[in-house]
Amino acid sequence: MEAFEAMSTCRAMRYLKADEVPSDLIEQVITAATWAPSPGNSQGRDFVIVTDKEKILEIANSIEESMASRVASMDRPDKSHRLMLDGTEYLLKTLKSCPVLIFVCGKPIYPHGSPRESFVWSSIYPAAQNLILAARALGLGTVFTTFQGVAELTIREVLDIPNDVLIGCMIPLGWPEKKFGPLNREPYDNVAHHNSWQGELRVYPPIQD
Secondary structure: OOHHHHHHOOOOOOOEOOOOOOHHHHHHHHHHHHOOOOHHHOOOOEEEEEOOHHHHHHHHHHHHHHHHHHHHOOOOOOHHHHHHHHHHHHHHHHHHHOOEEEEEEEOOOOOOOOOOHHHHHHHHHHHHHHHHHHHHHOOOEEOOEOHHHHOHHHHHHHHOOOOOOEEEEEEEEEOEOOOOOOOOOOOHHHHOOOOOOOOOOOOOOOOOO
């Protein structure tokens, strides 16, 4: 798949099938993630790939217990919020059957001799985006989440993640139940500032995807 097509159709996929994802495809998306830039080429990121059903169940139950009622009670003032929150509710309920969970992690290792936490995120998030786009190119669905924040103790215990390793995001991976399609995003003319910040601040659109 051509890169621009992958980027322009890579919807957050919260509806995933329970079907197994072949290990070679998992390896491909992780390899693509390693190609992402990092500060000083420090490459300070690691990927914890979870396919063990019992471990996924334990993690999913902890996340659902912490988040389900909170998400269910959130306002849905428009279609965008409704779609996003309804999708999140569905993902929370079905996360236990997701075939793959990927945690993108990292340690403060840059700059040498005086590492800073901010550089960890500069390494983790480009890698996560590469992973998501590679999955789209292979026909796989993903969604970038920070679910790990509500179940971090459980996740660290289940996956033996040391306390000095930061968990940047959790990405469920699987075959999509719904279709990919064009993204609803602000056009170039609304976001591009040439040589200086000109004009009044625009009204930011509601959450999409």
